Amino acid sequence: MVNIARVVETLPDEFEVILADAASEGVRNMALLARQWASGEQRFEEPGALFAARVGGALAGVGGVSPETGPGEPAMRMRRLYVRPDFRRMGVARALAGAMMQQGFQAAPRLTVNAAASVAAGPFWAAMGFEPSDRRDATHIARL
Numbered sequence: 351m352v353n354i355a356r357v358v359e360t361l362p363d364e365f366e367v368i369l370a371d372a373a374s375e376g377v378r379n380m381a382l383l384a385r386q387w388a389s390g391e392q393r394f395e396e397p398g399a400l401f402a403a404r405v406g407g408a409l410a411g412v413g414g415v416s417p418e419t420g421p422g423e424p425a426m427r428m429r430r431l432y433v434r435p436d437f438r439r440m441g442v443a444r445a446l447a448g449a450m451m452q453q454g455f456q457a458a459p460r461l462t463v464n465a466a467a468s469v470a471a472g473p474f475w476a477a478m479g480f481e482p483s484d485r486r487d488a489t490h491i492a493r494l
Contacts, residue, residue: 352410352445357400361387364409371434379467383412383430392416397457398426401449403433403442410437413446415454418462420487426454427488428463428475447478455494462488 361384372380386392394400398416402409411433418425428450433442454461463480465471466489476482480490 351405352440352442353404354401354445354449355404357394357402357412362402362409362412365412368409368412368432368434372432375435377432377467379430380412380432383414392429394429397453399450399453400430401446401453403437403446405437405440405442408437410434410440410442411446413443413450415450415461417457418460423460424458425460425462425491426458428454428461443474444478447474451478451492459494461492463490465489 365384369380369384383392394414394416398414400412400414403411411431413431414429415426416429418427428447431443431446431450433446451461461480463475464487465475472482472489475490478492480492483489483491
């Protein structure tokens with residue numbers, strides 16, 4: 351069973367395990383999350399949120415949503431979704447994305463994501479209801 355909890359004050363216990371797993375795969379988004387969290391640059395405050403997923407008590411993944419910057423229609427941005435290799439194909443990414451999307455749609459009618467960093471990311475977000483986009487800053491968009 352996947353348990354999702356909101357991250358508020360500090361990054362979750364065992365976050366260093368996620369950092370190591372991501373680095374071993376050449377994924378940079380967890381190091382970026384750690385750096386931006388430590389500096390205060392990105393803390394996923396309201397209306398955004400950062401979520402942690404646990405399976406059997408172990409930290410399995412994280413993902414966040416934050417306000418989209420820039421002109422145009424209000425939007426929220428899906429960010430920093432990562433699931434540790436040992437927990438893939440268990441519904442962790444879907445559970446995290448579901449929490450992220452619910453939080454995002456409470457704040458804005460449009461969600462964006464840049465899925466260019468991973469071959470699997472585009473099909474995943476499409477399966478979650480996102481449409482491909484030709485925007486430079488967002489590969490996929492979902493609307494209420």
